[in-house]
Amino acid sequence: MSNPYSNIFRIAATKLRPLLFILSLIVLYRGHQQPGGGFIGGLMAASAYILYALAFNSAEARRKLPLSTSALLGTGLAVILVSGLLSVLAGEPFMTGMWTTLHLPFGQELHLGTPVLFDAGVYLAVIGVLLTIMFDIIDIE
Amino acid sequence: MKYIFVKIVQVIAFAGFYLWELLKANLVLAYDILTPTHHMKPGIVEIPLDIKSDAEIVTLVNLITMTPGSLSLDVSEDKKRLYVHVLYLEDPEAYREEVKTGLEKRVKEVWS
Amino acid sequence: MISEWISAVLLVLGAFFMLLAAIGVLRLPDLYIRMHAATKASSFGALLMLVAVSIHFPVAYVIIEAALVIIFIFITAPVASHMIGRIAHLLKVPKWEKTIIDELENRIHYDEKGGKTDD
Amino acid sequence: MILLSTVITNAANVAMGMLLLAFFLAFWRLVKGPSLPDRVVVLDLIASLVIGITLAITFLSGEKVYLNVAVMIALITFMGTVAFAIYLKKRYYDK
Amino acid sequence: MQLIRIVGVVFFLAFLTPFIDKRLGKISGYLYALLPALLFTLLLKQLPDIIDRHFIIQSIDWFPLLHVHLSFYLDGLSLLFALLITGMGTLVFIYSGYYMQHYPMRGRFYFYILLFMGAMLGLVLANNLITLFLFWEITSFSSFLLIGFNHERPEARAAALQALLITGFGGLAMLAGFVLLGNVAGSYELTDLLQDGAVVKGSKMYMPLVLLILAGAFTKSAQFPFHFWLPGAMEAPTPVSAYLHSATMVKAGIYLLARLQPILGGTDLWQFSLGLAGAMTMLVGAYFAFTQFDLKKILAYTTISALGMLVLLVGIGTELAITAMVIFLIVHSLYKGALFMIAGAIDKTVGTRDIRHLGGMWPVMPVAAVATFLTLFSMAGLPPFLGFIGKEVIYDAKVQAPEIAVYLAILAVAANIFMVAVAFLFGHGVFFGKKKDPPKIPREPAIPLLIGPVVLSVTSLFMGIYPAILTQPLVLPAIDAVNASPVKLHIQLWHGLNLVFLLSVITVTLGLTLFFFRKPATKALRKFNQRYFKIEFADLFRKLVESFLSFTKRHTEVVQHGYHRFYLMLIFIVSSLLVWYQIYHTRGWGFEANWEEVPFYLIGISLLIITAALGAVFTRSRLVAIILLGVIGYAMAFIFILYGAVDVAITLILVETLVLVLFVMVVYHLPSYMPKYSRPTSRIRDGIIALVFGGFMTALVLKAEFIKISPPISDYFLKEAFTKGHGRNIVNVILVDFRGLDTMGETVVLMIAAIGVFSLLKLKPKKKKEE
Amino acid sequence: MENLLMLPLVLPVLAAIVSLFAKNSLNFRKASGVFFTLAQLAVAIVILVKVYRDGILVLQVGSWPAPFGITLVADMFSAIMLFFAGLIGFTVSVYALGMMDERRLKFHFYLLFNILLLGVNGAFITGDVFNLYVWFEVMLISSFVLITLGGERKQLEGAVKYVTINMVSSMLFLAAAGLLYGKMGTLNMADLAVKLQHEPASNLVNSSAMLFFIAFGIKAAVFPFFFWLPASYHTPPVAVTALFAGLLTKVGVYAMIRFFTLFFMPLGGIWKELFLITGGLTMLIGVFTAASQYDIRRILSFHIISQIGYMIMGLGFFTPLGIAGAIYYMGHNIVAKTNTFMVGGMVSKLKGTFELKSIGGLYKSHPYLALLFVIPAFALAGVPPLSGFFGKFILVKAGFDSHHFLVTAISLFVGLITLFSMMKIWNEGFWKKQPEDAEEVIAYQEKKLGFAMIFPSVVLALFSIGMGVAVGFFFDFCMTAAHQLLDPSSYIKAVLGN
Amino acid sequence: MEIILAIVIGVLYAAGVYLLLRRSIVKLILGLIFFSHATNLLVFLAGSLSKVSPPFVQEGQKVAQASVADPLPQALVLTSLVIGFGITAFALVLIYRFYQSSGTVDFDQLKED
């Protein structure tokens, strides 16, 4: 019996995984200014792992993940909540945006704020969600 | 330094070759699609591989697919044989030879 | 002005090749041959159109993105066609009657179950 | 928004027409089949056509942001084809 | 004196019964008797005040907004009833102390009966109609629990449910009537309403409210045609029959009618309804009593008859009639309570209540026999018992009533003839005649079982002999309350020879005649019943319930038929009708579609979507449908891009691809489309529904005037997204900042969906053993 | 201090996070699951008291001024509903400790439970049309998962129906919201109220109102949209059904009352008639269907429907008393209905079945269970002095006051049939002897009812009594709520400022 | 509103309804997806049609141009899209499990007892 998996696809999936992952971070980062954001970024990152799981199997893909899927979910949700609660600590209404500006070398300025953190939480949660769903479905035999 | 230079030249040459092949492929295909009768003589040919690395194999598969008249169908489990669907096949042996000396050599060069 | 014309021509050409791919997919006699058209012509068409975009919007990030798309298409399209072709062959999707040789069928040891090709 | 020249607009319109036509032709094959791999090939082609149409719209509107859409399509539609291929593969090995 | 405490203390004791009964065991019943005895004396002490017209009104706010107060009112009428309730209650508790001592779940019995007593006291003392209703319902429910006390008997359960449904029905109608009455008069307080009789009678709502209230009173007091639950209620233990179903609860309706007589009475409607129902009930009850075998059933039917009489008297409403009503009320409670107790005592000691298995027992149970006969004489209306006075006044009242006098007198005499016959039948059947062979050897019933009958019969005797001392003080204030004016009446045993006395003589004579010819008479009557008068109201009711049940079953089969797609279809049809109606209603059929210049590619893309949609609907291949679905998604993304929605387009394409992947992965495990399931006709039908539904959506969009009436809130976003939200992608700023809460919810939805998929796939029921 | 209003949303999310991380300790998950529901109840009480004392509470989420951001608003109506959600959440979560099997608990039961409450809480306190949609979806998806949790065949069958019909409803809701925004350019409810006052009913507004009516009608399970409910509610474990029965349909009713009092009804049109007709038919058809059933859960499920009819009828009267009555009725029904399901669950725990024909003898063997059943059952049937009586009394009064005699009469008649159904359960399940040929009961090993199951039922029973005995106290809240609803100026002012 | 888009919305709804009324459970899910597509399109188009440039604040500017499309419907559609995705995923697995446990994809066999 010949190999049920395609070697070529496996190679492609292995190479695409980091590429998609890095792209997803970029999409997340610039989401506030350009098309993209937490959901789209998370979807891309997840698709990196989904492709990998399709090429190999879910267990293999899970091993490549730094966190378990449920921890991803939990972390994502926690980050979202924290980003909303930070302003409460400061005595402002829930989810009020809190911004600081970092002055980077070369005169660059980086606006960091709780909404960006919020988006990061969405990013993590979406990865967790998609992988929970897809890994289990791919596992159906 | 020289090595890098050579590499760059090689890659550019390869890209040029690739693009040229691509253009050719599409023109030939266009001709066959647009003319009422089909002139094809298709067949599936096995090509034994000398290249070993994944990157090389993927590049070759890619190249074969994107060049005129050929389409990679499968790689054997041991990654030693490649199966190609050829559109204008006169002689399988000749085609094998053509790939071995043409495309495979170039791939080897690029990744060496 | 020239660049405008160039991008216009590339745009139309690109679309033309995509159309060609579609015509090929419709007209060509068997799956494997159709895949030649679908893979090559459509990728090529996309390439042309993306170059047109790069010329028309000469901004760094547009060019980078266009290049990214090109690279991605050219990595994935052959992989995809290989996957379809391979499985189609396993499923014994019929070949055009003028196919002269099939060394994959002769050499590879398939188990003889075969699957359904339609649903 | 960039003021569009007629040349580009016309070219984009022509391209758009051809791509839409291509879409309908692809439909035809999709419906005709006959085998499932035939249909999957169409899906693969459609993914490219979608990129094409997106690019055509980019030209028509002059908004380069739309290129982002094309990037995403390129990155992700591959997965659809792969899923079908794996579906077919499973079907083969399960039988 | 705090009236609420009188009521409250009974409830309090009721809630203590579970604890008391465990501690005290068998003797608890005698102990409980102390409470009503105490209350009786307390109430009796109020009599002088009441005679002096010092009525007690007390009120606690309960639900002041809707004029519901826990308010109480003690006047002659309520005092009379309260005395009856507590007095009878004392005797019944003593009786139960022995009767119930070996019953399982005795504690619950006392709980229920105390609950009832409290409610009954509350009912007669209540000044607020809603408070009255509250207690009214509690009496119904404690009655339900008591009728079904022997709950393992199907008959008991059925009888309890029957009684509850009928009184419940009446109660609900009555509530409606009360609310209407309250609305008309602006108050639920009886003391207020008593001032407003004229207003009420003049109101448009008078007729409905009277009919509704009568429904309550008639069901409770077992008036024809609702009378049949009462014989069924004989399933209850005998103390209950004696207490609830003869002396007190069934009188609640009478109480209510008497109470409302000054407010609602005096009209044709009132007189006619009460007269008709009362007369019918009186006759039907007496007639059926004569043909029964079971002692308790006999008594139940005579009770019905008596209740009819009482209603009739209230309906006549003259001063004399009210007097008669009040006296007869007392009379009946005394003799009927006693007779029930005796029936129970006989049942307990002898083991049967079937008159066919009883006879010749007076030598073995002389005390019981004497007590019985004393009460029976009262029932038959013989002098010198209170019953005689009762009957005299009744005849007098009827004779004096205008217009309908003759008919009423005839009816009353006819009913009383049966009563007399039944009385003798009862006494003779049990104590004289041939000795029979009952299950247990007859002996004198235990003393606690006899205390009640003896006290009651002796009371009846003395009240008859000394009416001026014993009867008058009790009766006059009550009559006074009903007539709402002081009465000057002299009640006496002997009125001399007059028409009324003549009627009494006729009644007794004919009754005795009927008794002597009892054998052929009952035989003939039973035959007549079997052949021509087969109506068993309880059966009718059961059939009614059964046919209701089978109606609901059929109804359910029609409504909840189980075919999911028809549920959906109904939803679509109704929605379409409603929305089409709304569209037409507001704008008519005129459309304002503007055919602006539409770019050709928009048409192309639209056609693409339409083609793909049609393809997906009609294709025979699931996978083609899925691919076409993907195509629709992509084509929609084009529309989004065309209208400037980049992020939406990207997300749509990503989502669409993922759905495609999911679909493929899942559908792989499902079988292919089956051969066509549905017939062409149903396809056409569904197609029409689909078009009508889709059509209204199109129409909605076309007819919508999408010109915003004021600047949309998004103008603010355009201005502030960058300055305050620090983002250039306004959509993203909306998602993470302006409307971050939405996104939080959205993320939660995704998370739960993931957990759902996970649990669906991983948490499967344990494999049961192969069947 | 206004941040108080975020707590009903933050607490359940916290519960979810804790549950996701405490993967290995089931006991901890249980404890935290219950703890967070208790915390929600506490918060709800604080909010209720504050709203009653200080007036409408408003939180502009993210500090964005009112029509632009999302506003959380707790007026009296919201606060009351929030309180009942908290009460039911807490009691059912305790009940689930004794009811739920370990496998389901492991699969994030308490997480789902808390998130369902999140959806419900969110729906009650949001002041934004689209945000309401989001909370509806949160509620729906968690109910989807809860209804399927366990994966038994019946559950899956029921779930497919539940899911499809509820999804259709959600989409109609969404479409309506979109159309409304298209016309009015705002999503904030208070802002909509203001703008609609100036804009007499247009086609779009009316039609989207109709779509809202249908969407909420499906959620609230009114005639003729209720079919999904009896098809699915009897399938999951009782703790789940109890929660659903108490809360979910009421959220639909809540939304109906909120939308139609705040902006649609004052526009005029056929709304009142529509509500009265739907209310009447819902009562009748639901109660008829219930009468034919012999499975405890099904009887109770159909009664949910008929009781919804009362609330819709109360709205249809559109008088302060009618609406206050509807609110009071909702509170009463939430408590009593949940409790009857709880008792039903205990019966099945004892007997192993819900089928009345196989059950009996409970009155003798479990008198306190009988008492626990009687209280909510009588409350549902409207027996004084329990909560249901006053619910009915108020509505009847409101109906007569506003001269809607027919529908009011129907409501009384339906009360009688309800009584009949409840007494059927009583007669068959409690009074009748245990049938000796009931195989499933004989084969079943009777289980003990733990404190965790009895305690919540007792609490709710006391509540049913309390709501009746102290009706003045409770109804005061409802009346305040109704006045606020019918005169939205205070709501508008609280949200929008001037 | 371009009439053609109104028709597209209607067709999508009609297709959804028609599929929802079929017996096959797979078609049921397809129908739901159609419904959701139609709704998203409706919401989007109802909210903004007149202006077509994407809602971004251009580099170097602090305020978006007046010509940009209304961003709010876009955000709404995005949210509902994502929610729809979650629910669709769940529903898909649900029908798979339904089929697994009941052995049929014919909806009429779902008739409750």
Ligand code: NA
């Ligand atoms: Na619901």
Ligand code: NA
């Ligand atoms: Na209910």
